[in-house]
Amino acid sequence: MTVLKIRKGDEVQVIAGKDRGKRGSVQEVEPQKHRAVVAGVNISKRHQKPNPQQNIKGGIIEEPRPMDVSKLMLVCPKCGKATRVGHETDENGNKHRVCKACGEEIRTQGEGS
Numbered sequence: 001m002t003v004l005k006i007r008k009g010d011e012v013q014v015i016a017g018k019d020r021g022k023r024g025s026v027q028e029v030e031p032q033k034h035r036a037v038v039a040g041v042n043i044s045k046r047h048q049k050p051n052p053q054q055n056i057k058g059g060i061i062e063e064p065r066p067m068d069v070s071k072l073m074l075v076c077p078k079c080g081k082a083t084r085v086g087h088e089t090d091e092n093g094n095k096h097r098v099c100k101a102c103g104e105e106i107r108t109q110g111e112g113s
């Protein structure tokens, strides 16, 4: 199984493609497909036809589409830089991620100790 460096709740920066330079938080990760959905990034617009029976209003719906994680770089919560991520194992055998820029451990919501 592939371990992605990006996890749900991370802040990431886009490093390639039309949204290059944008930042957003990761909403969803699809490890099998090596993709992630980032809020406000890779937005696709689609036209929604109104359907009163299902209480759906018509209009243009904007939603983020999954994008390849190779186009994303993690933003370190400590130093605020888009950074490479390293992995370290502590004395208890727990693996965690570290920022290669400042050396701080990177934690996200849902990542317990």
Ligand SMILES: [Zn+2]
Binding pocket: 076, 077, 078, 079, 080, 081, 083, 099, 100, 101, 102, 103, 104
């Ligand atoms: Zn850092």
